[in-house]
Amino acid sequence: MNASGIDTVTPLLEEYGALTRAAMDAYLPKREPRAYLYDPLADYPTRGGKMMRPALCIATACAFGAAPDRAAKAAAAIEMLHNALLIHDDIEDESEERRGKPTLHMLHGTPIALNAGDALAMLSLRPMLDNARMLPPPVALNLLHDMERMARFSAEGQAMELGWRANPDVSVTRNDYLQMVLKKTCWLAAIFPCRVGAMLGKANGGQVTQDAFIRFGYFFGAAFQIHDDVLNLKGGKVYGKESCGDLWEAKRTLMLIDIAGQLTGTDKARFDRFMAQPREERDQADVEWLLARMQDSGAIDRAFTFSQSMAGAAIHEFGRLFEAVPDSRDKTFIRDLVTWTFRRDH
Amino acid sequence: MTQTRLRRPVPERTTPKRGVLGAFGQKEWGQNGQIAPEWGAQPTGHPLGLGGAETDTPFDFLDDQVREAAQVVDLHIQGEAADQPDTGLWGALSAGYGGLSGADLSALATQVTRTYADVAAQWVDLAGTLKDYLTRAAAAPAPAAPQGAHHAAPALSLRAACPVEVRIEMFRPAMALSAQPLGSDDPAQPARITEVSVTHNRLCISVPHDQPPGTYYGLLIEDGQGPAGVVTLDVLAEGSI
Numbered sequence: 001m002n003a004s005g006i007d008t009v010t011p012l013l014e015e016y017g018a019l020t021r022a023a024m025d026a027y028l029p030k031r032e033p034r035a036y037l038y039d040p041l042a043d044y045p046t047r048g049g050k051m052m053r054p055a056l057c058i059a060t061a062c063a064f065g066a067a068p069d070r071a072a073k074a075a076a077a078i079e080m081l082h083n084a085l086l087i088h089d090d091i092e093d094e095s096e097e098r099r100g101k102p103t104l105h106m107l108h109g110t111p112i113a114l115n116a117g118d119a120l121a122m123l124s125l126r127p128m129l130d131n132a133r134m135l136p137p138p139v140a141l142n143l144l145h146d147m148e149r150m151a152r153f154s155a156e157g158q159a160m161e162l163g164w165r166a167n168p169d170v171s172v173t174r175n176d177y178l179q180m181v182l183k184k185t186c187w188l189a190a191i192f193p194c195r196v197g198a199m200l201g202k203a204n205g206g207q208v209t210q211d212a213f214i215r216f217g218y219f220f221g222a223a224f225q226i227h228d229d230v231l232n233l234k235g236g237k238v239y240g241k242e243s244c245g246d247l248w249e250a251k252r253t254l255m256l257i258d259i260a261g262q263l264t265g266t267d268k269a270r271f272d273r274f275m276a277q278p279r280e281e282r283d284q285a286d287v288e289w290l291l292a293r294m295q296d297s298g299a300i301d302r303a304f305t306f307s308q309s310m311a312g313a314a315i316h317e318f319g320r321l322f323e324a325v326p327d328s329r330d331k332t333f334i335r336d337l338v339t340w341t342f343r344r345d346h
Numbered sequence: 347m348t349q350t351r352l353r354r355p356v357p358e359r360t361t362p363k364r365g366v367l368g369a370f371g372q373k374e375w376g377q378n379g380q381i382a383p384e385w386g387a388q389p390t391g392h393p394l395g396l397g398g399a400e401t402d403t404p405f406d407f408l409d410d411q412v413r414e415a416a417q418v419v420d421l422h423i424q425g426e427a428a429d430q431p432d433t434g435l436w437g438a439l440s441a442g443y444g445g446l447s448g449a450d451l452s453a454l455a456t457q458v459t460r461t462y463a464d465v466a467a468q469w470v471d472l473a474g475t476l477k478d479y480l481t482r483a484a485a486a487p488a489p490a491a492p493q494g495a496h497h498a499a500p501a502l503s504l505r506a507a508c509p510v511e512v513r514i515e516m517f518r519p520a521m522a523l524s525a526q527p528l529g530s531d532d533p534a535q536p537a538r539i540t541e542v543s544v545t546h547n548r549l550c551i552s553v554p555h556d557q558p559p560g561t562y563y564g565l566l567i568e569d570g571q572g573p574a575g576v577v578t579l580d581v582l583a584e585g586s587i
Contacts (some may be wrong), residue, residue: 177419211423
């Protein structure tokens with residue numbers, strides 16, 4: 001809900017989510033080999049995610065004067081690529097649950113899941129190319145350039161995180177974390193969808209500067225990711241991934257970076273030992289201890305407060321970015337999506 | 347059918363629009379590039395109570411942590427700019443577009459080889475027209491365009507029974523070109539212009555007499571090197587000249 005108490009986000013998430021699913025369905029093959037490729041490939045996209053990324057793309061296009069249909073294929077491409085990366089993330093993170101069900105590699109084994117993820121990533125190019133075809137060639141090339149740019153940054157961000165996990169003794173600062181989030185999360189979650197939407201917009205002739213939406217998408221995406229990290233520690237099964245999965249994985253979150261700088265003596269030794277262990281050797285007592293230390297020290301509260309500040313910066317950037325854009329439900333949706341982040345519990 | 351040659355002024359190069367707002371074609375919404383008052387700053391009204399768009403300096407209202415966090419994204423943007431020019435395909439395309447990804451699309455206009463035809467259903471050789479144009483263009487090189495890029499433009503032979511405009515935009519010098527069929531920019535329009543070819547550096551286009559009005563695009567491909575230019579052909583409605 002916005003300041004007026006009206007939910008401006010959910011209706012458009014549902015409307016644009018349905019539009020994206022319909023577009024996506026046309027690009028998910030229904031032919032053989034089904035059992036070992038196309039059925040697993042279509043699993044995550046049909047599990048019912050939040051559809052925030054495609055909705056952001058369509059809403060931005062609409063805010064810039066396009067009809068929702070004009071951006072549907074690009075939105076489908078974004079959602080397909082997102083799901084492809086989730087398949088790979090789940091393998092790399094050794095996650096067991098995704099959106100309340102077993103992860104794809106738990107259901108089918110890593111080789112089949114890996115191949116399905118590869119295929120889904122490649123398939124995501126098709127709707128994007130089809131959408132790009134309706135643009136003037138210079139804008140279409142710029143759009144495809146941006147897709148390559150986004151994919152490269154996503155891989156770089158993931159590499160940073162995987163590198164930290166492979167080297168548990170390396171010191172990670174908050175700015176290191178934010179740089180990782182900017183690349184791994186913000187580009188695909190917010191920057192790219194907004195940029196593509198603006199390129200598909202009619203009112204601006206598809207013209208988008210090299211750095212447009214990066215600051216807005218960074219603050220928004222970081223707020224979203226940090227809040228996601230906080231939710232992961234809330235416990236219970238309301239959250240799609242397994243509860244406290246980030247702690248089991250010793251994932252470098254703001255809370256972990258915070259607590260790492262505070263512990264001393266035997267606590268620090270226990271922490272270092274925990275970080276150095278492979279995931280399967282970590283025990284529940286250590287995870288519960290670490291969670292308690294984060295709660296007691298206020299690390300979780302500080303991270304939550306920081307994410308709110310980042311959301312505030314995102315809204316500030318929104319005000320500057322959309323100052324000249326006429327009012328519309330889509331413009332309102334984009335602004336309120338930032339604060340919607342803090343209302344979700346999944 | 348009119349024999350009047352359609353002439354339109356080549357768009358003037360405007361000053362680069364480096365600001366965020368400059369990217370969004372405000373001219374569409376305001377007069378003379380100004381933002382209409384009714385579309386001025388919108389109240390952000392966010393529930394976090396952290397200020398609004400009226401703040402002149404970004405993040406004045408935020409704490410040092412967010413100010414520090416902002417440096418991360420600023421360094422990211424600066425780092426990307428420092429990485430230019432990209433030596434890959436996209437970098438080459440961007441360079442050929444006169445800094446397209448550097449935000450100044452208006453530079454495109456300086457590289458356009460533009461000609462118009464409102465001709466009878468016969469082949470018309472426009473090479474002389476192009477040569478004259480290129481002579482003029484060479485006298486005023488585009489700042490963002492690589493020197494000599496216009497030399498790659500092929501001559502044009504056009505056959506059309508309806509008024510058309512043709513523009514050839516070259517990203518870079520190129521040899522051994524081939525041409526794609528021209529597709530409509532309207533996804534609902536399936537009609538294409540398929541008689542498009544390049545022979546001895548001469549682009550030949552034949553427009554069917556019943557081609558629906560609209561804008562059609564196709565890439566000029568350099569063998570083994572990828573896209574080198576774009577052909578844009580506008581089929582104008584009868585009586586539009």
